[in-house]
Amino acid sequence: QQPVQSPQAVILREGEDAVINCSSSKALYSVHWYRQKHGEAPVFLMILLKGGEQKGHDKISASFNEKKQQSSLYLTASQLSYSGTYFCGTVPAAGNKLTFGGGTRVLVKP
Amino acid sequence: DVKVTQSSRYLVKRTGEKVFLECVQDMDHENMFWYRQDPGLGLRLIYFSYDVKMKEKGDIPEGYSVSREKKERFSLILESASTNQTSMYLCASSFVAPAHEQYFGPGTRLTVT
Numbered sequence: 001q002q003p004v005q006s007p008q009a010v011i012l013r014e015g016e017d018a019v020i021n022c023s024s025s026k027a028l029y030s031v032h033w034y035r036q037k038h039g040e041a042p043v044f045l046m047i048l049l050k051g052g053e054q055k056g057h058d059k060i061s062a063s064f065n066e067k068k069q070q071s072s073l074y075l076t077a078s079q080l081s082y083s084g085t086y087f088c089g090t091v092p093a094a095g096n097k098l099t100f101g102g103g104t105r106v107l108v109k110p
Numbered sequence: 111d112v113k114v115t116q117s118s119r120y121l122v123k124r125t126g127e128k129v130f131l132e133c134v135q136d137m138d139h140e141n142m143f144w145y146r147q148d149p150g151l152g153l154r155l156i157y158f159s160y161d162v163k164m165k166e167k168g169d170i171p172e173g174y175s176v177s178r179e180k181k182e183r184f185s186l187i188l189e190s191a192s193t194n195q196t197s198m199y200l201c202a203s204s205f206v207a208p209a210h211e212q213y214f215g216p217g218t219r220l221t222v223t
Contacts, residue, residue: 002152032211041114041200042153044211087152096207099169100145100153 003090005101020073020104022088031071032089114215129188133201141207142184147198191222
């Protein structure tokens, strides 16, 4: 079953912050985040493993609450280059397949 | 730099045709994946392979098959293309699944008429 991402879309002004959420109905081993710009291939951002670790990539960071089976991606002081579709992917605690969510479209305006 | 290439960016086929989509990676990765991408549905796994000649079904394998005769090459086969298989197809590879990052190819936009 696919993880659920929210919101489906968000529009920001440059410099604003946003949060993208990813929820699963299963116990998770890891959460992965990717970004896809229009017309391009998805690009890896980060992996969060069981343990509630928070990771960062420039001003993009993420957290993983394994008890709630949720992850959040934080876009801080957004830049125009942050525009794109963000996908979370989850790997269940008892499994080996990465399953992606439906994506969140982010548009950062000047 | 890891490179994943796909044989075509755009492909138009007729209903009932047999379609081959090819993917090649140059980083000696063990694992290779085929996804289809449709608006609102994200990336859905069709098949993956963790070794030469090994394959495992993903979430939506119906109507597809795969072949991996060499480590660097992973083929997706549509035995008899149908209009509901019109989609963007993305290939990916990774060193160790599922804990490592996947590297994606540019995708093949397949239209079945």
